[in-house]
Amino acid sequence: MDDASTRTLPAGGGAAPPRRSAGRGLHRFANPGRFLRLSGRILPWLTGAALAVLAVGLPWALVFSPADWQQGETVRLLYIHVPMAWLAMGGYLGLAIGSAIALVWRHPLADLACRELSPVGAAVTALCLATGSLWGKPMWGTWWVWDARLTSVLVLFFLWLGHAALVRAFDDAERGARMGAILALIGVVNLPVVKFSVDWWNTLHQPASVTRINAPAMHVDILYPLLACALGFTLAFAALVLARTRAAVMERRIRALQVAAARRADA
Amino acid sequence: MTRKRRRMWLLLLCGLGLGTATALTLTAFQDNLVFFRSPSDILGGVQAVPPERAFRLGGLVEQGSLERATGADGRPAARFRVTDGAHAIPVTYAGVLPDLFREGQGVVTLGRLGPDGVFRASEVLARHDETYMPPEVADALKRAGHWNPQGGAAPPAATWNTLDPGRAAGPPGPRS
Numbered sequence: 001m002d003d004a005s006t007r008t009l010p011a012g013g014g015a016a017p018p019r020r021s022a023g024r025g026l027h028r029f030a031n032p033g034r035f036l037r038l039s040g041r042i043l044p045w046l047t048g049a050a051l052a053v054l055a056v057g058l059p060w061a062l063v064f065s066p067a068d069w070q071q072g073e074t075v076r077l078l079y080i081h082v083p084m085a086w087l088a089m090g091g092y093l094g095l096a097i098g099s100a101i102a103l104v105w106r107h108p109l110a111d112l113a114c115r116e117l118s119p120v121g122a123a124v125t126a127l128c129l130a131t132g133s134l135w136g137k138p139m140w141g142t143w144w145v146w147d148a149r150l151t152s153v154l155v156l157f158f159l160w161l162g163h164a165a166l167v168r169a170f171d172d173a174e175r176g177a178r179m180g181a182i183l184a185l186i187g188v189v190n191l192p193v194v195k196f197s198v199d200w201w202n203t204l205h206q207p208a209s210v211t212r213i214n215a216p217a218m219h220v221d222i223l224y225p226l227l228a229c230a231l232g233f234t235l236a237f238a239a240l241v242l243a244r245t246r247a248a249v250m251e252r253r254i255r256a257l258q259v260a261a262a263r264r265a266d267a
Numbered sequence: 268m269t270r271k272r273r274r275m276w277l278l279l280l281c282g283l284g285l286g287t288a289t290a291l292t293l294t295a296f297q298d299n300l301v302f303f304r305s306p307s308d309i310l311g312g313v314q315a316v317p318p319e320r321a322f323r324l325g326g327l328v329e330q331g332s333l334e335r336a337t338g339a340d341g342r343p344a345a346r347f348r349v350t351d352g353a354h355a356i357p358v359t360y361a362g363v364l365p366d367l368f369r370e371g372q373g374v375v376t377l378g379r380l381g382p383d384g385v386f387r388a389s390e391v392l393a394r395h396d397e398t399y400m401p402p403e404v405a406d407a408l409k410r411a412g413h414w415n416p417q418g419g420a421a422p423p424a425a426t427w428n429t430l431d432p433g434r435a436a437g438p439p440g441p442r443s
Contacts, residue, residue: 066401070367075399104275140392141365147302185282189289200293202301202325204375209397219400 032249035109039246046242050235057228065225077135079226082210083233084128088156089191091121091237095163096188099181109245111177112252114184115167116244120237122160129157140204148197149205156194159187303375306354324358324386325375325394326351333370349374349386356380360388367393371415 061079068075095117102110132150133143144150163180170176198207210216216223293300303325332348338361345364348355358376368374373394378387400408408414 066403068399069402069405071395071399078399100278104271104278139365139367139395141367142390142392145302145392148300185278186285188282189285193289193293200300201297202303202305204302204392204394206395206397209399212397217397217399219404221401222399 032109032253036246036249039242043239043242043246046235046239050232050239053228053232053235057225057232061225061229066219066221068222071139074135074138075222077131078222079229081128081131081135082226083230084124084131085153086230087233087237088121088125088128088153088160089194090234091117091124092156092160092184092187092191095121095184096191099184102177103181103185109249111174111181112248113241113245114163114180115177116248117241118160118164118167118180120240120244122157122164124233124237125153125157125160129153145204147203147205148201149194149203152190152194152197155190156187159183159190163187305351306349306356307351309356309380310354319379321377321379321389323375323377324349324356324380324388325373326355328368328370328372328374329355330370332357345391349376356386357384358386358388360391362391364391365393367395 058079062076065076065079067073095114098110098114098117101107102114132153136145137143163184166183167173167176167180170179197203198205209218210223210226218226303323305326306324309324326349329348329350332346332355334346336344336346338344340361342361343363344359344361346357346359347370348357350356358378360376360378368391373396375392375394376386376388377390377392380386405414
């Protein structure tokens with residue numbers, strides 16, 4: 001059975017070791033068997049590190065850090081809102097890089113990773129918008145305004161959702177992946193708009209506190225728990241996407257085995 | 268030229284075209300993308316607003332300009348001046364002000380500029396700045412005479428953002 005299934009699998013789809021033990025450049029990692037072995041070894045460590053950092057960072061941020069002199073306890077929304085905003089943008093940059101690799105080098109794993117990345121990206125962007133809205137009502141006096149920052153993040157959310165829907169909208173998975181990659185790359189123009197909207201135009205949203213050229217305009221007692229939360233959420237995000245990609249590779253492999261079995265039954 | 272390389276150049280060219288188009292569009296819409304106008308935009312004649320057209324006016328609440336009162340219908344009312352340093356515009360507003368509202372704080376108000384030069388606001392939003400500090404640090408800065416929140420934004424972060432609370436309270440040392 002093993003013999004027959006590996007022969008009928010698409011190139012590189014089997015568990016058999018690659019013909020050339022060390023391929024060139026990126027194609028070294030295109031082999032799903034190698035990816036499954038490597039990611040299987042990394043994933044427990046990544047998950048453990050994410051849980052450990054969050055176990056320290058979240059209580060530090062939500063309980064033990066001081067309130068803000070002016071915002072009071074509402075400042076604690078920052079510890080969720082800001083990491084989610086960074087992940088929404090950093091994750092999108094990852095999606096764009098993965099899409100470029102998929103389009104130029106026809107890398108099948110990049111397609112799968114992008115497909116599994118976008119629902120998680122949409123979720124963190126939704127959390128960023130929701131926590132921002134909850135903060136805005138008591139602080140600004142409104143849930144939502146159409147200023148440049150808020151609007152461009154909403155566009156980013158729609159790009160994530162659009163990508164997740166588009167790659168799943170075609171019967172031919174490869175065609176869907178290509179359309180999604182093109183959408184993701186077009187959407188990249190939105191990233192600098194999100195980042196610099198607070199500098200280029202008057203907005204209700206405040207300018208950057210941490211990622212700016214001068215010293216962060218945030219006291220270290222607030223800054224350090226924020227950085228801990230950001231690291232923890234980033235590790236958790238990476239672990240989630242890696243686990244989803246692994247599941248997708250295995251799913252594809254099961255499908256290939258089923259096709260092979262059906263073909264054998266036919267013959 | 269291999270197909271891979273051709274695809275890469277195609278991608279780069281498309282990206283360049285798209286980026287240029289976006290930059291040009293955003294530059295063209297520059298004036299429409301601002302969320303609010305400053306008093307200098309209005310009084311300095313940079314952006315003339317037709318009379319009785321609603322727009323958003325933003326700036327800092329001028330120190331010592333806030334007067335709270337109760338309107339004829341029993342609702343709270345407020346008069347204050349919005350300034351950006353160079354120019355100031357008087358504003359009237361009937362309604363509850365947001366929690367963050369105080370003198371020296373950024374605000375964005377929506378309303379119309381009357382012929383008498385008074386801006387009648389129908390909505391007042393407080394604008395938060397990018398400074399975050401615990402109450403003890405804010406108190407220490409105020410006690411040391413280093414910062415008066417009514418006078419505007421906090422001093423540069425480098426003078427107070429330090430692990431040593433004693434240094435934050437004192438005047439900026441020779442190191443800063």
